[in-house]
Amino acid sequence: GGDKKDDKADAAESGKGYSGAAEGVINASDAKGGELKLWSPQDVDYLDPQRAYYGFVWDIQRLYVRSLLAYDAKPGKDGTKAVPDLAEALPVVTNDGKTYTLKLKDGVKFEDGTPITSKDVKYGVERVFAQDVLSGGPTYLIDLLDQGQKYPGPYKDTDPDKMGLKSVQTPDDKTIVFNLASANADFSYLLAMPTSSPVQASKDTGATYTNKPLSTGPYKVESFTAGKGATFVRNENWDPKTDPIRKGLPDKVSFTVTTNPDDMDQRLLSGDIDLAIDGTGVQQAAKNKILKDANLKKNADNPFTGYIRYFAFPTTVAPFDNIECRKAVIYAADPKSLQTARGGPTSGDLGANMLPPGVPGSDKSYDPFGLTKGKPQEAKAKEALKACGKPDGFETTIAVRNNKAPEVKTAESLQASLAKVGIKATIDQYDGKLNSSVIGSPENVKKKGYGIIVMGWGADYNSGSGFLQPLVDGSFILPNGNNNYTMINDPEINGLFKTAATKSPEEAAPFYTQINQKVMEKALYLPINFDKALVYHNPRLTNVFFNESFGKIDLATVGIKQ
Amino acid sequence: MTAPLHDTSAETPAPVSVADVPAKAIEGRSPGRIAWMRLRRDKVALTGGVVVILLILVAIFAPLIVKLLGHDPNEFHEDLIDPDLGTPLGSLGGISSDYLLGVEPTNGRDVFSRIVYGARISLIVAFLAAFVSVVLGSFLGALAGFIGGWVDGVISRLMDLLLAFPQLLFTIALVSVVPNSVWGFEGSGVRMGVLILVIGFFGWPYIGRIVRGQTISLREREYVEAARSLGAGRGYILVKELMPNLVAPILVYTTLIIPTNILTEAALSFLGAGVKPPTSSWGKMLSDAVPIYQDDPMYMVVPGMTIFITVLAFNLFGDGLRDALDPKGS
């Protein structure tokens, strides 16, 4: 689910690719040295690899966390591919796609010099299961690997070696075998997540591990203070020869949490600091400065963040059980207005469907409702209303998080547009921190009569299932923390997901195109935006490019001009 | 008996002693009338008063005014906004003959109508919260001061306690705790109700203290004693003897608590605990202006100055009223 990565993303408004970092590498260089100064208005959630969920933390973790696989440090589509990192090669998939076997490289070590074994990887995976202690991170591994065992995590493990998770085997110190219950083409992506990184059992400090996680990458954590920042220095036990992805150019990387984003922007523009690593883009004041100044503009990028902004129409709430009423809302909306509400073109392209660019199977031009024309279609809306049996409109409630200003603004925009066709929408701002129990509870949605829900979504990993399944697969409906707000449970769509799971990413893509179309035809969503951010970087940075897997400048290679 | 020796009134211009002069005006000049006369001479306070009345009229006739001079406050006009920058097209925040105070950045709503409608929120919240504070404060303050003893003890402690609470924080917290719909009421109405109750509730100890102090000092006056010596009970003394004398301080305090409430409401809206969108509110406009004020200063200036002028007007009027009602004043 993208909700967590997206926590801060909304504060950003964004533009167009001005220079190449969104398309290619700029300032390619191998020069070493210097201090890379990263700032962020948002603190890291956890440095602990099993607990981190913020996108920018995953980016930072490229400095000190290695997992079996990792996204390649390449611009464009290549960056979305998982390639071997600690593993010698891509997994060997056998048993009808249900068994994944990997071998570790030689010479990979923890920062204390201990060689990394397959047990350490398994232990890392097991830590994910200890949600009672180590909450916060993604739990896909539990879903796939628990297989009814109810494994409680290593702290409550009865196995003397704490190696009680049955579905993962370590026949020797180099080999690790994952046994899935059913085929899953996305498993490689999960292996590329920091959750699958090794942790030395003897060095595990449980909940406090986040303060000093043991490094496996080019840098190690020198200091970390919650709310303030961290510094990373070179890890002498990292062998660049084992690492085809990371360059490890700066001598030192500092991460500073600021509370004043405008101050941060100013430092950024003046060259004091290198990068706002949260990746949500500059604030309005700096944005306008950049857009007005060609010199600044050339150091700025306006990449897709991988997010989509949308309204969802729960079909359990009347009259949204009627497709015509849903269509009426879609037609009545003013896409341009919605885009402006989010911050204008720099904040995203008008979105017409539910698969953002970059996700395999997406088609940006697919526009069944003519949304990219950017105009409200009142006549069609009225027609739809008539067809729905509510020619004079109806009343409904828009649910919106109170802590996301642009979402509130889009809700207001929609409200204003709907009013023109006679639909009276009330805006209900709920406590954004509680969304898993407010809009995440179908029962509550029904009770409150939320006919329209404003949300944003980004995938944790770059596949059509990673993106779409939680939103539209009926089997993903949960009593709490639900993301399938429309409550669609269509056997056909569910079936398509099942089939796609057994295919390779390339083969699966057309299935997702199809799912996307099915969903759009049902008029379940009103997409607002394919999200973009206006990101400025210090011109002294080298090897700058956006990794599409994170939607952020890839820290694995960034260096400083000497 | 003591009739004047000589009736000198014919020749003596305005002697101080009324007894010696046959009554020309039988009607006495009540303290209220005197205050009003004094107030009428205070041009500054009158100006404040006129502005206050204008504001109230604006709030009452908001729909009419907007119909005549503005646009629907919730209508978007993106065509007036620079899509990249989000700022209004045109200079000075898009001020034009059509949009008297410009338009909102991002969505182009008519600032003028939003200010006009915002006056409703500000004034309703401020007045009703003042009403709550004044009713609670006068009642409990008078009770504490008049009865004394343990009643006073309990009420005074309560006031101390409330004053020890970090009020703004508590108000924000309470406002955000209260759910959206209460007893069938929904939306902005509920939020306003909560704002009124909470602001009003935290405001009463201030007036409570004043009224209590006044009551204690009035209680010792000889005319209270006189009433008692005529057989008056507590109720009579409180209602007939004390209350009329408490009216002046209460009135003054009311006019002075209203601007405070306006500021509090604006501050709460500013901090995100005010009324809900799309209802317009001055404080909300200011907080919306924060990220963009370097590019669109007008959007900050308009609500800021509106709040300023409103609060100033109430303060001027309240100050003048206080001077006019001050028994020591000349």
Added chain:
Amino acid sequence: MTENQNNGAPAFVPEQGSPRDGAPFLSVRDLKVHFPTDDGLVKSVDGLSFDLERGKTLGIVGESGSGKSVTSLAIMGLHRTGNARSRPHISGEVVLDGEELVSASADHVRRLRGRKMAMVFQDPLSAMHPYYSVGKQIIEAYRTHHDVDKKTARTRAVEMLDRVGIPEPHRRVDAYPHEFSGGMRQRAMIAMALVNNPELLIADEPTTALDVTVQAQILDLIRDLQKEFGSAVIMITHDLGVVAEMADDLLVMYGGRCVERGSAEKVFYEPRHPYTWGLLGSMPRIDRDQTDRLIPVKGSPPSLINIPSGCAFNPRCPYADVPKGGITRTQRPELTQDGSRQPALVRLPHVAGGADPDLDRRDCAEAVTDMNKPSEPETLLKVSGLVKHFPINKGLLRRQTGAVKAVDGIDFEVRRGETLGVVGESGCGKSTMGRLITRLLEPTGGRIEFEGQDITHLGVSQMRPLRRDVQMIFQDPYGSLNPRHTVGAIVSAPFNLQGVTPEGGVKAEVQRLLSLVGLNPEHYNRYPHEFSGGQRQRIGIARALALKPKLVVADEPVSALDVSIQAQVVNLLDDLQQELGLTYVIIAHDLSVIRHVSDRIAVMYLGKIVELADRKSLYESPMHPYTNALLSAVPVPDPRRRGVKSGRILLKGDVPSPISPPPGCRFHTRCWKATEICKTQDPPLVALKTGHEVACHHPENAEAATPPASSPAGV
């Protein structure tokens, strides 16, 4: 100056017959002090002239607002300090020891202030800074004019405190003003004024806030110090008794002008101005058993903004229409000097012929009535063993640790139709007693019977019917009327509260009452603030009489009023008693007033009655030493008796605290006759002769008394 009537030369004829050579020490010529206010120009002082020699005392008398204080402040140059905007216009001359002060630089005058001329103010509590110790304030005064170190100055301060009779000056020098009693504060004020040996001392009502006994101490002190320092003294007061005792010369002010000036004796014995007669006539006198009416000055003092053209006194003057010397009402009479009298006695030309003996008392004749008191008096109110203790709560748990024994066991009775006067020093429990018998306070002990009914512990509702019969008149004419009620509402409140509808309706009855007390019934709808002090007091009286009460308790009914107004009110009370057969309990600290109004008098000391006797007996042969001391302390408005008065008894110290009154006889700590028995045994109140009870082990004038055969408990 745009005063057309006054632009000529100073009307004052320079004195030719001044006994001394050269210029006088202080010479004030045509002094004018005008305050510009929003309502107009307030001419507080409007052409005042006088002289004063070293070693002499000038008394300035006049009603409230006549400009006495403003004059003294003008001499001191104190109008010129502070904010420029609120400064008055001052013109004329003030020549002090050859130096003209009005035109001198402000800083020069400041240097003289406190050194050459000093001032003592009326209220010593508010006149001293509450945050600085008494010593500090004296030291500051000294060091301002003397370049000495703090130690020397402190020694000087202690010396001065000693000189003015503060006990233990070494210790008390560090005390704060609020820790001093009123008398001590005034002494400290005097010490502060005299610390630089000023040649001119101005005392503005230095004793008005004090008890008679303390007043006597202070007056003595000023006199002694004047002798010692040889300073010139200006004594400002409205109390003719005080001037008679102190002043060599006298200046009578009215409406910002001098209306009469001369030696004290001349002014007292040969007053020329009707206002001076009025003042003298309004005064109840301690030395005379005055059964006839007081002769009040009609009306109230003038507004200083619109001073009537002509003589300012004109509207109140009984002679205004008597043509004399061709002067019309609108002409302002000038001061003239009567060459035959030394020093100058100035008078009004149109009464140059002297007081008309017929006019003098022309409105009294009808008022001189026989006091037809019932011969066989029946008891209306009986009080026995009445006690009121106010608890003092202290400590962590606020437990009662003591009590103010405000009233501590008193017995008396009030007979129908009589007036019982209650006197005593401040704090002796008079008011508490009054509020007890009207049941505004709950007695701690004892018994109160009204018309034979025990009312000691009746509740509010049980008392209500009785409230008709017992009424109260209050001291403060400002505080006792609710400013938000009309006069009509105030006077009709008794009817509403008691649910009584008088014949002819409430309004008619209220109007009848208003005219009864001498107010215009048309003023029914006016508010209290539109009335003068005397008129307000009448409203209070009307309210008290509304229900035709049997007993009226009046707590200091006239002490807040000017003498002339006081006389009006006293007369009114007299008349009403006559007319309505009222019974009064009148509480006052002024023995002269009490003598004038009472049939019997109770003297209180520290919560006890020490003497209770009929008027004649008490004033002529007081038995209790305290009564004696009180009576002797009252200044008599008769300059001739100043020298003769030998028997003055000066009481030492202050009244002890009612929280822990002295054991035995409470007066023994201040009594010159006290013996051992007084310290241990509390003397009971016994009738030593008929109608004369006293609580003393060593009563005076006892030889004249025929001790009752038995019953030492008395009646």
Added chain:
Amino acid sequence: MLVYLIRRLFNVAATLLVVSVVTFGIFFAVPKLTGSDPALMYAGRETNETALAGIRVKMGFDKPISEQYLLFVKGIFAGRDYDGGTGVTHCAAPCFGYSFKTEAPVWQTMMDRIPVTLSLALGAAVIWVLAGVATGVVSALKRRTAIDRTVMVGALAGVSLPIFFTGMVAPAIFVYSLGWLDVSNYKPLTEDPLAWLNSLILPWVTLAFLFAATYARITRATMLEVLGEDYIRTARAKGLKEGVVIRKHALRSTLTPIVTMFGLDLGGLLGGAVLTETTFNFQGLGTAAVAAISQGDLPVIMGVTLLAALFVVLANLIVDLLYAVIDPRVRLT
């Protein structure tokens, strides 16, 4: 005196007790009644039952509310242990628990933020007292002159301007238009005194402007009253220079109500200058509280509320003690 102090301290404790019970009740009990779960707030984001159960046990949310309150109080005085499954975390006294959001000890958070609020409040206080009292005195002395009118109009304007507006206008003028100052975040004094000063000047002036206006008004009114007192006339009658009369006699009395007000204002501000901190983006107690409220970070809300209340009641107490020092007539009983 001692008795007085004991009683007052008892009052302070009682007030804090009630404040804590009410706050605890509102923020812990009420959500429970309305069905939202503190564990959910703690977890904050998408979460699962295992994680929630873990949180409940660790934070003690499974216990009855009264017991939770007692644990909370115990934590403040004696410290508290949290059993997090992997071992016991001890939170030393004074323990206000751990932030739901940052998981940092609340006490630590507050201690981190106190210097910010302290710098802001104290600096502004110095300015506003000096400026407010001085202008008030001048205004009173120059009563009804042009100076007086100007000052009073300015003061009234100051009282009527919302600080979140001046807080925006001031940087707009001084930073962006005139360029006299840099906009900057709070810098600790210990790190760089100059940067500290630079970062604080605008907030100080903005905050001080608001209060100075009030103080000028009150000072003027009190001063005028005091100047009419008899003892001022006495001081002049002694021949004191006007300056001495004003300084030693008039000002001294004028300051008494000012001291009271000052104590209470400062006490209130020390609990967090919410609006100023928000406007200037200072991470003080005020912003901590606001953020905590919007994030449902209950332990931080509790902590800051109690701390703020403590400041207020202590300020009250100190003011009363000070009063007795200033005014010898006041007896503490």
